Amino acid sequence: MNLQGRTFLKLLDYSAEEIEYLIDLAIKFKAEKKQGISHKICEGKNIALIFEKTSTRTRCAFEVAAADLGMHPVYLDPKSSQIGKKESIKDTARVLGSMFDGIEYRGFGQEIVEELAEFSGVPVWNGLTNEFHPTQILADFMTIKEIYGSLKNKKLVYMGDARYNMGNSLMVGCAKTGMHFTACAPKKYFPNAALIKECEKIAEKTGATLKFSEQPTDAVRGADIIYTDVWVSMGEPDSVWAERIKDLTPYRVSAEIMRAAGENCKFMHCLPSFHDLKTEIGREIFDKFGIDCMEVSDEVFESENSVVFAQAENRMHTIKAVMAATLAGDKL
Ligand code: CP
Ligand code: NVA
Numbered sequence: 001m002n003l004q005g006r007t008f009l010k011l012l013d014y015s016a017e018e019i020e021y022l023i024d025l026a027i028k029f030k031a032e033k034k035q036g037i038s039h040k041i042c043e044g045k046n047i048a049l050i051f052e053k054t055s056t057r058t059r060c061a062f063e064v065a066a067a068d069l070g071m072h073p074v075y076l077d078p079k080s081s082q083i084g085k086k087e088s089i090k091d092t093a094r095v096l097g098s099m100f101d102g103i104e105y106r107g108f109g110q111e112i113v114e115e116l117a118e119f120s121g122v123p124v125w126n127g128l129t130n131e132f133h134p135t136q137i138l139a140d141f142m143t144i145k146e147i148y149g150s151l152k153n154k155k156l157v158y159m160g161d162a163r164y165n166m167g168n169s170l171m172v173g174c175a176k177t178g179m180h181f182t183a184c185a186p187k188k189y190f191p192n193a194a195l196i197k198e199c200e201k202i203a204e205k206t207g208a209t210l211k212f213s214e215q216p217t218d219a220v221r222g223a224d225i226i227y228t229d230v231w232v233s234m235g236e237p238d239s240v241w242a243e244r245i246k247d248l249t250p251y252r253v254s255a256e257i258m259r260a261a262g263e264n265c266k267f268m269h270c271l272p273s274f275h276d277l278k279t280e281i282g283r284e285i286f287d288k289f290g291i292d293c294m295e296v297s298d299e300v301f302e303s304e305n306s307v308v309f310a311q312a313e314n315r316m317h318t319i320k321a322v323m324a325a326t327l328a329g330d331k332l
Contacts, residue, residue, distance in 0.1 A: 004329030007117040008125045008322050010110070010132045011172045012198070016206060019176055020151075023142045025332065026314065026321035033068065033317070040070030041328045045101040050076045050083060050116075051127070052107030053234045057271065057315045058127045058135065062104050065320035069328075074100070093119035102327055105129075108235060123326040125319075130235065133165040136270050137173040138318035143311045144225060147266060152178040152207070156225040157261070159216065159251045160295055161189045161244070166229040166270055168195055171210065175199040178206040184219035186247050187212075216251055220261040227268045228253050228295045245289050253296040258305060267296070267306040275301035 001021045011019065032039055049062050059075065066073040076083065083092050089112055096103050097120030105113045106127035117124035126134050141151055148154055156174055158167050162183035168191050174181035181199075183190055190196070190212050203210055213219035220226055228251075231244040258265060274282045274294040286292055300306060324332065 002329040002332075003325040004327070005123060006326050006329075007123050008134060008326060009113055009117055010126065011134045011137060011169060011176060014176070016176045016178070019138070019141070019173070022138055022318065022321045022325060023145055025325060026138065026142050026317040027145070029068075029320050029324070030314070030317040039068065039324075041324055041331045042066075042101075043070035045069075045071045045327060046099065047071055047073050047102040047104065047323070048076060048096050048100045049073050049104045049127070050081070050096075050106065052078050052083070052105075053128065054078065055106060055127070057312055058104075058106060058319075061135075061315040061319040062125075062127065062323075064316050065323060068320060069324055071101075071323075071327075089115045090119050092116070097121045102323060123323075125322055125326070128165060130233070131165060132169045132172075133270065134169055135315065135319050135322060136166070137169045138322065139311050139314035140170070140227070140268060140270070141173060141177065142314045142318055143268070143307055144266075146310070146314075147307065148224065153180065154224045155180040155182070155222055156227055157182040157184055157220050157223045159184050159220075159226060159228045159253055159257070160248055161185065161229065161231060161233070162191050163189055164229070164233050166227075167191055170227060171195070171199050172202075175202040175208045175210065176206060178208045180209045180211075182211040182213055182219050182223075184213045184216055185251055186214060189247070216257055217260040220257055220265070223261040223265050225266050225268050226253055226257065226261055229270055230272070230274060231294055241285065242289070245285075245291065245294070248295070249291070252294065253300050255297060255299050255303075258300055258303070265305060267300050267303065267308070268311060269296060269301070269306075269308045271308055271312055273301060273308070 102123045104125045110129045110131040
């Protein structure tokens with residue numbers, strides 16, 4: 001397997017073997033890091049990290065992974081570069097491509113990261129768009145592999161807004177790797193029909209199944225993983241809160257839902273999460289709507305079955321694997 005020179009824009013572009021290869025590489029890097037074994041295989045390279053939306057995990061993962069691989073990262077924040085306002089993506093791509101060996105992009109439409117990749121001439125990595133969050137899925141699947149030993153045939157139920165980056169990417173990832181995916185939400189929150197169709201075609205070959213349900217307790221029965229995400233994503237207007245709270249409260253991951261799934265079921269979340277009143281937005285929502293948690297109860301979030309911080313740690317190891325494979329694939 002040699003992924004040298006490839007971009008990493010969405011899981012649809014990668015085969016199951018390539019996805020598993022990146023996860024296994026991340027597991028190897030994690031073990032080496034824990035043993036203090038250095039792996040500076042990208043020494044001397046420079047990478048640009050473009051963030052048009054805020055981030056804790058993804059930014060830190062790219063910066064730490066870059067340092068561990070011997071690279072120099074340059075962070076471009078949501079406000080202080082010319083991107084989009086004074087300079088087009090196509091021009092930015094050609095400028096950055098001439099200075100950097102790789103570019104990470106977090107922002108809005110998937111077409112932006114695709115355009116960056118087309119015109120920069122260097123590997124581009126998707127750090128989250130409205131449509132997809134592929135590096136998150138690698139970390140999630142690495143965590144599932146660490147817990148269960150393999151991905152195939154595991155049942156993952158996604159509760160909440162499944163039309164956005166996390167629901168879409170998990171559905172693609174499950175289809176590719178032969179997992180059983182269920183989106184559980186009111187119908188209007190199911191992924192779009194074209195993407196479902198594409199995933200169904202993939203699933204025919206891998207043995208994956210895709211289901212769509214509006215009934216939480218039925219949907220989660222026998223689940224190995226229940227996954228959720230925030231009800232309102234970055235870049236969406238505050239005006240959608242009332243509708244989301246009304247529509248998605250029955251789909252909150254509560255202790256009752258976890259019990260319906262079975263005692264071994266793990267709880268996953270990409271984070272950040274609104275599970276208590278210790279955030280500004282959490283308190284604002286409490287003042288306005290009187291709810292003290294949103295997509296997951298604090299009890300489930302803090303329970304032994306919750307593996308959210310393992311997922312967060314694995315962001316760094318998997319992002320390292322993506323950068324190492326695409327920038328130094330011939331050294332691996
Ligand atoms: N999960 C995730 O992407 O987190 P950040 O927004 O903090 O990067
Ligand atoms: N759906 C969330 C994911 C955050 C990691 C968002 O786009 O804000």
